[in-house]
Amino acid sequence: MSPDLPEPVDLQSPELYLNRELSQLEFNFRVLAQAQDPSVPLLERLRYLCISCTNLDEFFEIRAATVRTALQFGGPTPPDGIAPARALELIHEKAGRLVDAQYRYWNETLRPELNRAGIRILARDSWNARQKRWLHKYFRDELLPVLSPLGLDPVHPFPRILNKSLNVVVVLEGKDAFGREGGMAIVRAPRSLPRIIHLPPEVSGGPYDFVLLSAVLTAFVDDLFRGMKVKGAWQFRVTRNSELFVDEEEVENLASALKDELASRGFRPAVRLEIADNCPRHIVDTLLENFGLSENAVYRINGPVNLNRVIQVYDLVTDRPELKFPPFTQGVARLDPEAPFETLRKGDVLLHHPYQSFQSVLDLLQAAANDPDVLAIKQTLYRTGKDSKIIEHLITAARNGKDVTVVVELRARFDEEANIRLADRLQEAGVQVTYGVVGHKTHAKMMLIVRREGGRLRRYAHLGTGNYHAGTARMYTDIGLMTANADIAADVHDIFQQLSGLSPAIKLRRLLQSPFTLHKSLLAKIAREAEHARAGRGGHIIAKMNALNEASVIRALYEASRAGARIELIVRGACCLRPGVPGVSDNITVRSVVGRFLEHSRVYWFGNAGKPEIFCSSADWMERNLLRRVETCFPILDPKLAARVFDEELANYLADNLQAWRLLPDGSYERVRPEGDEMPHSAQAALLARFCR
Known part of the structure; x- marks a missing residue:
């Protein structure tokens, strides 16, 4: 050999x-x-x-x-x-x-x-x-x-x-x-x-x-x-x-x-x-x-x-x-609540919860519900919480004569009863409610607004890593993207068509989707980093998620590690990958951050030989998310916003030495502490200081 x-x-x-x-x-x-x-x-x-x-x-x-x-x-x-x-x-x-x-x-x-x-x-x-x-x-x-x-x-x-x-x-x-x-x-x-x-x-x-x-x-x-x-x-x-x-x-x-x-x-x-x-x-x-x-x-x-x-x-x-923890006032994204569509036509808006307020999402939906030029609103709902403003705005939109379609996931664990009541309430208000797809929970977080502008129709979309739930948006870390990008909005439209109708699998333009393309695309992108490493182009993967257990993804990561790719994983909860095994996962590190807020965002970054790609997603690298659920994975295309996501969600967390834990080969975890002249750093505290008062 x-x-x-x-x-x-x-x-x-x-x-x-x-x-x-x-x-x-x-x-x-x-x-x-x-x-x-x-x-x-x-x-x-x-x-x-x-x-x-x-x-x-x-x-x-x-x-x-x-x-x-x-x-x-x-x-x-x-x-x-x-x-x-x-x-x-x-x-x-x-x-x-x-x-x-x-x-x-x-x-x-x-x-x-x-x-x-x-x-x-x-x-x-x-x-x-x-x-x-x-x-x-x-x-x-x-x-x-x-x-x-x-x-x-x-x-x-x-x-x-x-x-x-x-x-x-x-x-x-x-x-x-x-x-x-x-x-x-x-x-x-x-x-x-x-x-x-x-x-x-x-x-x-x-x-x-x-x-x-x-x-x-x-x-x-x-x-x-x-x-x-x-x-x-x-x-x-x-x-x-x-x-x-x-x-x-x-x-x-x-x-x-x-x-x-x-x-x-x-x-x-x-x-x-x-x-x-x-x-x-x-x-x-x-x-x-x-x-x-x-x-x-x-x-x-x-x-x-x-x-x-x-x-x-x-x-x-x-x-x-x-x-108790000191109270904080959330930062506000640069979305003009009086003219949100004009803001989005100028460029994408990134939301980083809980450091930035969920109110921007509510403002966008409220504006759509009352805007005479808005024709239709489509929304997925997995968990919403009691007395949700989201529900009030959707009902207002329906009563204002707009075509409102909501995909309610009845099987959201421990929220099943609440979601059944929610679906009934929406239907009574004239909202068209669908329960998604047989055999697949709809876990994707997406909203689509269709508006008539200058004699043609234009779509606006919101995609997120977390639920449309104002309460958890103050306790969970999540990323949301509001965009007027035509390709992304068209992809969201096509996925809604799949969910509410009986259309075949559709070739999407920008989004990756479970159970069709996300799993295959992840394996392909991991394999690409392995090939870059073999060719001396420095394969590198950084990914943040809640859990990792899908066996073929783990094997692909092992293969990439063996090829010399550097793999840094930030996995909050269960992780079935065993890092640090000689000859198998020497180049893989896994850390978990547990702090004031529940880490919930999913972010995937691929170095791609100097042409990096960064995605946010509703999906963990778990068998159920990749193979048995409807999930979305969306790219951050604006270079400034991509740099923000990398800095805030990846580099920031890899530098944490106060609330981070390192996974050892035997499955146990050890606390990460500052070493030598290293300054103490908490990822969550840094984001609070950056965005909040």
Whole structure:
């Protein structure tokens, strides 16, 4: 073999791939590290802890549930080659370490620090007589009227327990009014009441004293069973599979089928049991038997089983600004809200959220809704949030006689019910609503405006990496492009025609699209960088995304690395590529940035031998995004804007040495710190300083 050629390697070998689920759990350790960082304001640390708990809930509802389903019914072998049974063992082992770390930090560090700051989450053993009297009255007045304890006996078998609901299992001794012997009962906490009770200052002595509803319920549960002796009461919570399954080709009405599926989501197969750590063994065994779970799915909790609910404290503490991140005023893009179309005819406008306001998008849509020269508006909606101005402007446009078409993705996970209601509301206002394509979620973020100008029609487009959601646009980092470029706008038009009609695959001019051209184009561009490297032209790829798991893309990156191309990846969450493997991925680095804002933008840059290309996209480099969803990937054609995206989203993040983590070959992450004379640099802080006040 020529000495210039690398030794042959089987790039499909399972050893070259990290497990997706374990990598996702690693991300939650990085979120927890934010909570443990003393430089982060105290209430923000509380928020990060709760986010790590909520993330873990969703992980079990979706990812662990998927592995459990594969164990039961089979499925394709993942690239890492780990069988479902072994994967579940590893998941429970790593998740167990995460849960232990969460509660150890809560009990030993965060809760005491909150106490010292005058924000007290009072445990039962710390209530004084006055507090106990007030809480007992609260129990009798607020809880007791809505509680319905369920005694377990041959007539009352084990009840159906709702997904993630707070419950208390009670062991009783004695006889009830009908002479029935005591045994076990289940009490479900009312879903209509807040999980955090804010004690009045005159009762507690301080402005910010709180008690968890679970503590009140267990403290006074004996009031429910008068005449019997409560031997013990232990809170528990079960997490269930929350993936919805609808055979779209077998249903005539997707919205109706989803409504039926949503009704049963809360009672699907269990995947995890959380229970108080002092619960007796026989109670745990009974619960496991009823939920069909094995021992490794039990998480014994030293604290409240619904710790994520403590996040309510963040909003309830209203006058302690020093305990939260400083507020900021978002920058405004150079879009004249009075003449947005004139602005876009002069040149493209780039938006970088949350540093620049989402208001520019709203201004553009509002202007279109009220402009007599606008004939049509087309829009995709994946997640919008409550009381969305986007929806109001679309309804206004329809009422003003414009042709408004909206592609609503009903299957946006955990927003299905909200999107069904949204679709109904839009249709009632005269908007033409379509649900996209059978078998493919519509995840693309795009808006098209058709306007009559000087006797001809002109199109304006907005494309983004994030949802049309004003709330997340203040918390997520995303890129948006507003343009009057004829080719891009024509491509957006053609994609809308595909989504709302039955047209064949269309050759696009500028955009790349899943599931047709994006995957193939990525592989081709990666291969081109490999060829540049082989020819001595310095192949170079920089890409930023939320997750990376698509096996053929990973293999292409390995090939490019072996050819000598330099590959720098910024992957926030799960990454199945294993960097730093000798002879395979020596030239690949992977980092993750976790900070104040959720990193959500997807940006791909290819050096192309001195003629660089840069794209922004709604798609991660994941199998589902590249092969099973409708996604868009759009080039930044204006050289000044392309330089901005490169500087702000790539070079800036590669220089981060305060909030960045480096992925190691074994799948673990290490914190990046300033070295030598290196100045400390936070990518997000730099952008806040650049754009915001």
